[in-house]
Amino acid sequence: MGARIDLTLDAGDVAVLAAFWKTALGYVDEPPPAPFATRDEWLASFGIDPADSANDGAWLCDPDGLGPRLSILRVPEPKTAKNRLHLDIRVSGGRPAIEAETARLIAAGARLVWQDDDHCVLGDPEGNEFCVAPARRG
Structure with a gap:
């Protein structure tokens, strides 16, 4: 089990x-x-x-x-330091879907920490980092 x-x-x-x-x-x-x-x-x-x-x-x-x-x-x-474990919110639809989900979460209270061509790192309302990333394949 x-x-x-x-x-x-x-x-x-x-x-x-x-x-x-x-x-x-x-x-x-x-x-x-x-x-x-x-x-x-x-x-x-x-x-x-x-x-x-x-x-x-x-x-x-x-x-x-x-x-x-x-x-x-x-x-x-x-919170005083970077969290050692974070969540990844995975979305299908490539970069446009990642940008749309990031915008939705920012409107809900997140803040953008960092981004690149593949994913975005955000902080929740208390600064806990999490990623918006592409859905895994396979």
Whole structure:
């Protein structure tokens, strides 16, 4: 059996980062784990007051169940260096598609860090780097 992965991003403002990555990836809020009907019920099961932790975490998932789950967790310190792991958003359609996706993500809150003829490096609203690159062949 192959292992599945989740990706976790540290954040200063969970709500901003979650909104950006839902837009970027087409992800949705992950339902709470069974048997809980809401995330608030799940948090309360750990003795956490949901009102005190409203911006502490977000859990996103691919609505088709194909991509990894994305957890976004609040941390007190800001990002200070280049992240050691980054996401690649792969698009089909060559350079025009890469430029269109880059423009869409910039409009959603990303910033352009660097680009060449093959791909673009962007930063999300908190500066986490990611690439917009051509879809892999084969």
